[in-house]
Amino acid sequence: MKLKNNISPVLMIMAICLHYWAAPIFAEEKSNAVRCANGKLNIQAQNVPLGMIMEEIKNKCRVNIFGLDGRVKEPITFTASEELPENALKRLLRQLDEDNYALEYSRAGLNRVSVVPKAMAKGSSPPAAVSPPFPFTPPPPPQPEAPPPVVSVIDIIPGSQGESVGLQKGDVVLDYDGTKISDSQQLIQEVKSKESKPTVEVTVLRNNTPMTFVLKGGFIGVNIANSNPK
Known part of the structure; x- marks a missing residue:
């Protein structure tokens, strides 16, 4: 009976610690590096995985980026403030040393960027x-x-x-x-x-x-x- 009384407080302490420790761990997996408003693109990324930036651009700006699947885990530091999406993405691709790509537009504006891998270029x-x-x-x-x-x-x-x-x-x-x-x-x-x-x-x-x-x-x-x- 004494053993049961001793285990219960320990489990409670562990549960409380896990509750507070888990919050920042999962919070770090989220990113708000990208914002789109009034046709302008804002990016504030500090060591954010490229794949996460691409996903945010897709969800928030409706622009799909293809051809960078092998680089999605690369940490990226990049800033764009109130720029047209095509101008900001051209600068980003230049920073990534990607020279061959195509921009495709719909009536609403830029909607697709296709990067040609270096091996093909x-x-x-x-x-x-x-x-x-x-x-x-x-x-x-x-x-x-x-x-x-x-x-x-x-x-x-x-x-x-x-x-x-x-x-x-x-x-x-x-x-x-x-x-x-x-x-x-x-x-x-x-x-x-x-x-x-x-x-x-x-x-x-x-x-x-x-x-x-x-x-x-x-x-x-x-x-x-x-x-x-x-």
């Missing part, structure tokens, strides 16, 4: 025997009142960075690193003039939806031609 150099990167067909003679031609992707060169970032046959090139594109020869000259830049942005129209891709300056790895808009 390494295959961006063209094969030695590949044909010139930008053969093009001269546009037909202009027709009266016909809309101006657009620059369309007619083929993707295997192993190129165009393939690795997800460019597709039928994409219409709208903009190359801030320059609006209206002619295939113009695009060729823009690519040549910026081949030394570490990153450039290419905006295309796919299924009436604009999409922005980030890749290295220079050789893209797509065949293009002027075509009539559909």
Whole structure:
């Protein structure tokens, strides 16, 4: 009987200690590093796992980030204050040393970021025997009142960075690193003039939806031609 009387207080003390010790342990697993309001993104992260930041961005900002599954446990320290989501995420990816990614938009704004893993991006150099990167067909003679031609992707060169970032046959090139594109020869000259830049942005129209891709300056790895808009 004495043994039972001695055990009961001990168990009560242990239960009380566990109650108070458990609270901060589980609290540390939660994070409020991300806040979205009025179309602006705020991030205050100090050694927060990347996967937790990505999950908060998905839940609070409705932006899905793909391609970083192997890095979700990395502790991240990053700050963004009242920035557009695409600007903040570009800075975050630059901090992570990720150069190849695509931004996809809906009518509501940015909704998807697809990162190309480094292992795939390494295959961006063209094969030695590949044909010139930008053969093009001269546009037909202009027709009266016909809309101006657009620059369309007619083929993707295997192993190129165009393939690795997800460019597709039928994409219409709208903009190359801030320059609006209206002619295939113009695009060729823009690519040549910026081949030394570490990153450039290419905006295309796919299924009436604009999409922005980030890749290295220079050789893209797509065949293009002027075509009539559909």
